[in-house]
Amino acid sequence: MRKKMLRGTITTVIIALIAAFALVFPLIDGIYQGAVENELTGVLAMMSASYEADDDPARYVEQNAEQLSAMEGKEIRLTLIDGATGRVLADSAGLTPLDDHSQRPEVAAAMEGKVGVSTRRSATTGKNYYYVAVQRNGIIFRAAQNLDKVYAIRGSILLSCLVGLVAGVVAAALLSRRQAKRMLRPVDELIYAATSMESGNLYIRVTPGEDEIGVLGAAFNDMASSLVATLYKLNEKRSQLGGVLQSIQDGVVAVDEDGRVLIFNDKVGELLGLDDVTAGAPLSGSTGALHLAALLRQTAENQEAAEGTISLATTPERILEVHTACLTVEEKPMGAVAVIRDVTHLRKLEQMRSEFVSNVTHELKTPLTSIRGYVELLKSGERDQETRENFYEIIDIEAERLHALIEDLLQLSEIENGKDDPRNLSANVEETLSDLERIFRGKLQEQGVTLTLEAEPGLVLPMNPIRLRQLFTNLIDNAIKYNVPGGSVSVTARRDRNRCVIRVADSGIGIPQEAQERIFERFYRVDKGRSRAMGGTGLGLAIVKHIVLSYGGEIQVTSTEGEGTVFTITLPINQ
Numbered sequence: 001m002r003k004k005m006l007r008g009t010i011t012t013v014i015i016a017l018i019a020a021f022a023l024v025f026p027l028i029d030g031i032y033q034g035a036v037e038n039e040l041t042g043v044l045a046m047m048s049a050s051y052e053a054d055d056d057p058a059r060y061v062e063q064n065a066e067q068l069s070a071m072e073g074k075e076i077r078l079t080l081i082d083g084a085t086g087r088v089l090a091d092s093a094g095l096t097p098l099d100d101h102s103q104r105p106e107v108a109a110a111m112e113g114k115v116g117v118s119t120r121r122s123a124t125t126g127k128n129y130y131y132v133a134v135q136r137n138g139i140i141f142r143a144a145q146n147l148d149k150v151y152a153i154r155g156s157i158l159l160s161c162l163v164g165l166v167a168g169v170v171a172a173a174l175l176s177r178r179q180a181k182r183m184l185r186p187v188d189e190l191i192y193a194a195t196s197m198e199s200g201n202l203y204i205r206v207t208p209g210e211d212e213i214g215v216l217g218a219a220f221n222d223m224a225s226s227l228v229a230t231l232y233k234l235n236e237k238r239s240q241l242g243g244v245l246q247s248i249q250d251g252v253v254a255v256d257e258d259g260r261v262l263i264f265n266d267k268v269g270e271l272l273g274l275d276d277v278t279a280g281a282p283l284s285g286s287t288g289a290l291h292l293a294a295l296l297r298q299t300a301e302n303q304e305a306a307e308g309t310i311s312l313a314t315t316p317e318r319i320l321e322v323h324t325a326c327l328t329v330e331e332k333p334m335g336a337v338a339v340i341r342d343v344t345h346l347r348k349l350e351q352m353r354s355e356f357v358s359n360v361t362h363e364l365k366t367p368l369t370s371i372r373g374y375v376e377l378l379k380s381g382e383r384d385q386e387t388r389e390n391f392y393e394i395i396d397i398e399a400e401r402l403h404a405l406i407e408d409l410l411q412l413s414e415i416e417n418g419k420d421d422p423r424n425l426s427a428n429v430e431e432t433l434s435d436l437e438r439i440f441r442g443k444l445q446e447q448g449v450t451l452t453l454e455a456e457p458g459l460v461l462p463m464n465p466i467r468l469r470q471l472f473t474n475l476i477d478n479a480i481k482y483n484v485p486g487g488s489v490s491v492t493a494r495r496d497r498n499r500c501v502i503r504v505a506d507s508g509i510g511i512p513q514e515a516q517e518r519i520f521e522r523f524y525r526v527d528k529g530r531s532r533a534m535g536g537t538g539l540g541l542a543i544v545k546h547i548v549l550s551y552g553g554e555i556q557v558t559s560t561e562g563e564g565t566v567f568t569i570t571l572p573i574n575q
Contacts, residue, residue, distance in 0.1 A: 013172035018165070033130065037117060040132040040143040043068060043076065047143070048136035051080075057090030065092030074149060077129060081107055081140035089139070093125050106133040110140045119147065186213040190220060202228050251340035254327055255296050259283070262327075262335065271320055271340050273312060288312050292322060292338060299324040299336040310340075319344045367398035367405075409539065411470065415546045427465035429493045429500070430455040436472055440480065448485040451476070455493040461500055461571055467547050472504075474540035475567055479506035482565075495573065502569040511559040519557065520545040 051060060061078040068076040079101075080089040086102025101107045106116030116133035122144075129144040189206045190213075196204045208218040245252050245265035251272070253264040259282045269277045272288040283293040288310050295308045303326050310320040321343045327335040374391045377383075383391070433453045444451050461468060472491070479489040487507040494501055511519060515526045523538035544567075548555045552572050559565035 010169060010173050010176060013176075014165070014169055033119075036130050036145055037132055040076075040130065040145060041115070041134075043078075043143045044132060044134050044141045047078065047141045048134065048139075051136075051139065051141070053137075061090045061092045075146040077125075077144040077146070079142040079144070081110075081133075081142060083111060083135045083138045083140045086111065086140075093122075104131070104133075106131040106142060107140060109133065110135045110142070116142075186217055190217060193220065193224075197224065197227075202231065250342075252337070253277070253283070253292070253296075253340070254335060254337040255283070255293075255300075256335040257300055257333065259293055259297055268340060271318075271342055273314065286312075288320065292340070295322055295324050296336040296338055299326060299338075300333065303333060317344070318342065319347050367402040370398045371395050371402075405539075411543055415467070415543060415550055425462075425464050426460050427463050427468040429459045429461060429468070429502075430457060432465065432468050432472060433491060433493070436469070436476060439473075440476060443477075443480055447480055447483060448487075449480050449483045450488045451480075452488065452490045454491070456495055459493055459495055459500060459573075461551075461573060463551050463571070467551070471544050471547050471569070474544050475504040478540055479504060479508065479565070482506070483508035487564075496570075498573050500571045500573050502571070503566065504569075505564060505566040507564040510561040510563055511557070511565055512561055516557055516559060520555075 047064060057080045061080055065076055065078045068078070077091070077093050079091040079093075081087065081101050082089055086100050086107055088099045088101055102111065104116075104118065105120075106118040109116030110133035113135060116131070118131045119128070120131070121128050128147040130147050131142060131144045133140055133142040135141075186206070186209060193204045193206050202224065205221045205224060206217040208214050208221065241263070242265075245263065246267075248265060249267065251265065251268035251270070253268045254262040256262055261277060261279050261281060261283065263279070264277050269275070272283075272286055272292065274285045274289055276285075277283070283289040283296075291308075291310050295306060299306050305323070305325045307324070308322045310322060312318040312320065319342075321341045322338055323341075324336055324338045326333060327337045374395050378388065378391055433455050437451060437453055440451060476489060476491065483489065483506050489507075490503075490505045492503045511526055515524075518524050519526065520541050522542045525538050545555055548569055548571065554570050556568045557565065558568075
């Protein structure tokens with residue numbers, strides 16, 4: 001812009017100076033020629049007045065030419081010509097007399113009674129002259145002035161004009177540069193401020209003024225303030241959106257029409273197993289990410305919501321449920337958005353519920369079928385007393401098994417739901433084991449198994465005594481059931497800092513390695529036939545595990561087939 005202003009100003013000055021020179025130079029030249037003409041006209045008037053008919057023409061012009069040249073300081077040429085014939089009578093330049101000049105422009109005009117004026121190069125002297133001729137009394141008086149000096153003066157004038165032109169251009173350039181700098185200083189300030197804002201300095205402002213650029217500067221300041229306020233609101237909304245996204249427990253990700261990530265929360269990377277999710281880049285880095293990208297692309301292309309499931313081959317396996325929807329802005333499609341939910345635990349619970357219902361149905365159906373069968377047999381005909389008593393005994397055994405199963409189910413439900421289990425109770429371990437020793441005494445004698453109990457005196461746990469009794473009952477009952485004749489069961493309880501360590505060991509048949517991870521599942525039996533024959537419900541160890549977990553404890557099992565099993569339980573002593 002500065003260069004354009006300088007170029008325009010200098011061009012204007014040059015054009016103006018050239019125009020002035022073109023107008024002034026001819027005017028000056030005309031004035032000078034007029035002065036020469038007036039001077040020569042005066043000379044001719046003097047000559048015509050002083051010339052006498054009897055004067056010698058040659059001597060007259062020679063003497064007068066010398067006097068005038070000396071007086072004026074310039075060469076004056078005088079000529080006398082016959083007004084009738086145009087022949088030269090005398091000439092101060094040594095022109096040959098009788099030479100015919102009637103065809104000279106100034107002479108021809110004078111012969112017609114006019115003042116003849118002409119400028120040309122003399123054929124006689126080879127010099128440029130300005131001629132003026134008049135006729136008086138039949139004699140044409142002609143005076144001429146050498147124009148070489150005039151041309152020299154004209155050249156000086158032209159040179160002076162050119163020097164003035166150059167000086168004017170230089171002065172105009174300097175003044176224009178200074179003026180442009182002064183005028184463009186607010187523009188430079190605006191440019192600097194705009195560049196600084198582009199670099200991130202949003203708080204820079206310009207100095208407003210009263211001219212048009214000053215008004216523009218004030219508008220720039222208002223625009224900058226408005227921009228800062230708008231950006232602050234956008235950042236605030238972005239922070240709020242980011243906070244909302246990060247607080248959502250599900251993964252949320254939005255992509256544009258090209259599949260590039262627009263927004264996301266950290267849960268997306270966690271669920272898909274990605275180290276990093278980058279805004280502006282496509283989803284990649286794992287099979288789950290590629291599957292999700294395909295679902296989002298399908299949603300964006302079809303412009304309709306979709307659902308899908310992603311199974312990740314992790315340990316353990318992770319199952320993700322994906323819901324996608326179209327992303328539109330002012331009814332214009334802009335991409336797609338997905339909500340990712342980890343349903344691994346939910347699917348596992350659904351599977352466990354399905355298995356539980358199936359197992360409960362099976363466990364309830366078995367004794368009910370047996371009871372109904374024997375009832376049908378009793379109703380079908382007369383039976384002797386011994387047969388009826390045998391049938392009644394079987395029905396009683398199956399009813400007892402059904403009752404035990406229902407009781408265990410109720411206990412397990414109470415433990416899981418925390419019902420009727422106040423936390424302000426305490427249980428004495430030594431007293432609980434002493435009571436159980438009396439209860440299991442008959443069963444121990446029947447199985448031929450010895451029971452050893454060792455509890456640290458005064459050891460009290462902050463738990464419901466009923467739950468502690470259920471825990472020991474199930475563990476000791478299993479240790480007796482799955483023992484061998486002449487085997488032993490050992491129960492110890494001791495304090496280890498702020499925890500109680502309970503150890504129940506037997507010398508029984510043991511548990512296979514592949515079954516040890518599943519023995520705490522509901523209705524799981526290592527030897528189903530033996531368990532049912534012994535009246536087991538398959539819920540004992542599940543009850544034990546839930547009691548331990550409900551009180552913040554841990555349970556472990558180590559077992560070797562043919563050697564025995566050890567259950568180790570740790571429970572907090574202080575609540």
